[in-house]
Amino acid sequence: MDQPSTNGSIWGRVPIDPQPTLESDIRAKILVIGAGGSGLAAVDEALSLGEKDIVCIDAGRIASGAAGKNGGLLLAGLADPYHTVSKFIGRERARQAYDMTEREIDRMLVETHDCVRRTGSLRIETTPPLLDDCRAHMQALIDDGFHVDRYEGPEGTGLLLPNDAVFHPVEHCKQKVAQVLQGGAMLFEHTKAREIESGRVVTSGGTIHCEHIIAAVDGKLDLLFPELKEEITPYRLQMAATEQAPLRFRRPIYWNDGYNYLQQLEDGSFAVGGGRDEHGAAEITHCDDTTEPVQDHIRGLLSELGIDQEITHRWAAVVSYTKNGLPIAREVRHKVIALGAYCGTGNVMGRILGRAAVHASLRRDFSTIDLFTKDPSS
Numbered sequence: 001m002d003q004p005s006t007n008g009s010i011w012g013r014v015p016i017d018p019q020p021t022l023e024s025d026i027r028a029k030i031l032v033i034g035a036g037g038s039g040l041a042a043v044d045e046a047l048s049l050g051e052k053d054i055v056c057i058d059a060g061r062i063a064s065g066a067a068g069k070n071g072g073l074l075l076a077g078l079a080d081p082y083h084t085v086s087k088f089i090g091r092e093r094a095r096q097a098y099d100m101t102e103r104e105i106d107r108m109l110v111e112t113h114d115c116v117r118r119t120g121s122l123r124i125e126t127t128p129p130l131l132d133d134c135r136a137h138m139q140a141l142i143d144d145g146f147h148v149d150r151y152e153g154p155e156g157t158g159l160l161l162p163n164d165a166v167f168h169p170v171e172h173c174k175q176k177v178a179q180v181l182q183g184g185a186m187l188f189e190h191t192k193a194r195e196i197e198s199g200r201v202v203t204s205g206g207t208i209h210c211e212h213i214i215a216a217v218d219g220k221l222d223l224l225f226p227e228l229k230e231e232i233t234p235y236r237l238q239m240a241a242t243e244q245a246p247l248r249f250r251r252p253i254y255w256n257d258g259y260n261y262l263q264q265l266e267d268g269s270f271a272v273g274g275g276r277d278e279h280g281a282a283e284i285t286h287c288d289d290t291t292e293p294v295q296d297h298i299r300g301l302l303s304e305l306g307i308d309q310e311i312t313h314r315w316a317a318v319v320s321y322t323k324n325g326l327p328i329a330r331e332v333r334h335k336v337i338a339l340g341a342y343c344g345t346g347n348v349m350g351r352i353l354g355r356a357a358v359h360a361s362l363r364r365d366f367s368t369i370d371l372f373t374k375d376p377s378s
């Protein structure tokens with residue numbers, strides 16, 4: 001067969017209509033930098049609050065970052081397991097944040113039901129310490145009234161989280177793009193923000209004068225905001241997908257403390273990611289090329305699962321991690337909010353914080369941002 005495509009994700013089969021490139025200076029009330037899931041959610045929220053004077057730019061194509069190159073898992077909660085988050089930020093805060101993420105998945109199901117499926121998800125573990133961690137994870141969720149079951153099945157032993165879901169990330173962005181264009185927002189592709197200061201962003205195509213700036217650039221956050229460099233580490237995450245196979249996994253699975261993850265798509269293809277645990281140092285980069293060592297590792301994960309279908313796609317994208325596991329949504333300069341560092345799980349949280357950034361910008365309401373991001377130890 002042909003060589004698998006590199007850095008064409010399996011989701012790229014759904015093209016999004018091209019948008020213009022900025023070629024002059026313009027004005028807008030709100031500028032959103034980054035047209036991934038988080039940025040598009042911010043645009044959508046601004047429109048729903050009646051704000052029509054809104055521009056969104058992307059350095060590349062829409063959803064060309066992690067939003068179009070991820071695993072498609074919609075998991076409730078923050079990046080760390082519930083009991084760990086609860087210990088760190090406090091039980092009531094953890095409960096509220098988890099509840100919001102569950103409601104966000106519900107919302108995505110309603111808004112774009114044809115590209116979101118409520119499958120539940122499986123956390124599977126094999127080692128005694130991680131199985132103990134699963135038990136603590138489950139107990140903390142039960143204690144706080146969330147739905148979770150112990151799981152024992154062909155995939156292994158662990159937890160079943162019935163409210164989790166999967167989605168087609170590019171189709172989701174495509175539908176959001178159609179909605180925000182219809183709502184009156186302006187989108188520009190191949191328009192890179194080069195300098196950001198309060199009230200003004202210099203881009204590759206012209207200067208945008210604006211009152212509020214929301215930069216939803218996740219993996220590139222430290223490049224746009226050097227003041228965040230100490231807090232953020234950019235990591236490349238890699239995946240591969242295979243030819244179609246008979247349906248075997250109804251639900252997405254993550255294992256090895258979340259380092260590995262797999263989804264079998266409705267057409268039978270497997271999409272699998274992992275390798276950051278073993279190749280972490282080499283994956284600290286802003287470069288999104290796939291590499292042989294990690295792709296070999298992923299091939300090994302497939303073999304361990306008895307999946308021997310040919311690999312058809314390989315891809316990678318860069319996301320940011322923080323040391324404390326909490327995302328960043330912060331007013332870094334007057335009326336400039338930097339958004340990202342979801343620690344590898346931004347499909348749900350990114351949308352919540354994209355919308356929350358609009359409330360912070362227009363209404364000075366930082367309640368949701370504080371809930372998800374405030375470090376209790378600092």
Ligand SMILES: Cc1cc2nc3c(=O)[nH]c(=O)nc-3n(C[C@H](O)[C@H](O)[C@H](O)COP(=O)(O)OP(=O)(O)OC[C@H]3O[C@@H](n4cnc5c(N)ncnc54)[C@H](O)[C@@H]3O)c2cc1C
Nearest residue numbers: 034036037038059065066067070071072073193345346347
């Ligand atoms: C391989 C992989 C698998 C993953 N799997 C999952 C998963 O299963 N579930 C989950 O919840 N999360 C997952 N994630 C994480 C998730 O994809 C991200 O957290 C999420 O997509 C972030 O969305 P975003 O819109 O904030 O950022 P992005 O999608 O990265 O979008 C940022 C956009 O900003 C643009 N940009 C950057 N710099 C500039 C600039 N200077 N000027 C203008 N535009 C700029 C980029 O071109 C990009 O389009 C995964 C990530 C990867 C890489």
